[in-house]
Amino acid sequence: GAVVSQHPSRVICKSGTSVKIECRSLDFQATTMFWYRQFPKQSLMLMATSNEGSKATYEQGVEKDKFLINHASLTLSTLTVTSAHPEDSSFYICSARRGMGNTEAFFGQGTRLTVV
Amino acid sequence: QKEVEQNSGPLSVPEGAIASLNCTYSDRVSQSFFWYRQYSGKSPELIMSIYSNGDKEDGRFTAQLNKASQYVSLLIRDSQPSDSATYLCAVEPNQAGTALIFGKGTTLSVSS
Numbered sequence: 001g002a003v004v005s006q007h008p009s010r011v012i013c014k015s016g017t018s019v020k021i022e023c024r025s026l027d028f029q030a031t032t033m034f035w036y037r038q039f040p041k042q043s044l045m046l047m048a049t050s051n052e053g054s055k056a057t058y059e060q061g062v063e064k065d066k067f068l069i070n071h072a073s074l075t076l077s078t079l080t081v082t083s084a085h086p087e088d089s090s091f092y093i094c095s096a097r098r099g100m101g102n103t104e105a106f107f108g109q110g111t112r113l114t115v116v
Numbered sequence: 117q118k119e120v121e122q123n124s125g126p127l128s129v130p131e132g133a134i135a136s137l138n139c140t141y142s143d144r145v146s147q148s149f150f151w152y153r154q155y156s157g158k159s160p161e162l163i164m165s166i167y168s169n170g171d172k173e174d175g176r177f178t179a180q181l182n183k184a185s186q187y188v189s190l191l192i193r194d195s196q197p198s199d200s201a202t203y204l205c206a207v208e209p210n211q212a213g214t215a216l217i218f219g220k221g222t223t224l225s226v227s228s
Contacts, residue, residue, distance in 0.1 A: 006159075031213070032213050034215045042220075043204075043218065043219070043220040043221055044160070044204070044218050046215050049214070049215060091157075093159045093160075095215070097213075097216075103148075104150050104162050104165050105150070105162075105206070105215070105216050106162065107152075107159040107160050107161070108159060109158075109159055110158065110159040112157075
């Protein structure tokens with residue numbers, strides 16, 4: 001299957017700092033990538049849809065100024081958590097689909113963010 | 117609001133038994149359906165995709181789709197302790213390029 005690589009897999013940062021998470025599609029071009037957040041023992045929550053060359057589309061309740069998304073190329077999307085707080089500690093996962101329809105979504109390895 | 121419903125479980129089966137996981141969806145025009153497995157602390161991995169009514173088999177896994185009933189299921193034969201995980205049902209909404217809609221997942225526990 002297609003490979004989506006996410007980095008870093010784990011990060012610890014201090015409150016008030018920013019953290020950047022990268023998501024790369026390694027063997028296909030992804031015009032659209034998706035960012036999810038998952039709290040322990042809870043379901044995936046879609047945060048935003050990242051569109052190459054245009055602004056991301058955020059889900060209701062997700063602060064666009066706090067979670068900055070940049071999709072600068074067809075293989076790279078980044079999520080920056082700005083001014084992180086302990087409540088931002090979570091498992092962040094990116095996903096990409098190879099085509100526009102009838103295609104599965106492939107997930108990155110996820111990033112465990114801990115804000116202290 | 118398009119929804120995907122799953123029983124959260126836990127579903128407990130003994131090793132070697134058949135595990136049956138069920139999922140219903142609300143969007144009648146959905147065409148593509150997927151099952152993902154997620155181990156604790158890991159990201160989801162794709163197990164099966166199904167697009168047509170009927171059964172689709174891949175090794176110990178069989179996906180079943182009934183579009184008239186808006187129902188999709190996953191059967192795991194000869195269940196193994198390593199199958200213990202959360203299984204996520206996902207449905208493609210009728211809009212190209214959008215995110216799959218995920219159910220909350222069913223936790224499966226296979227005891228040896």
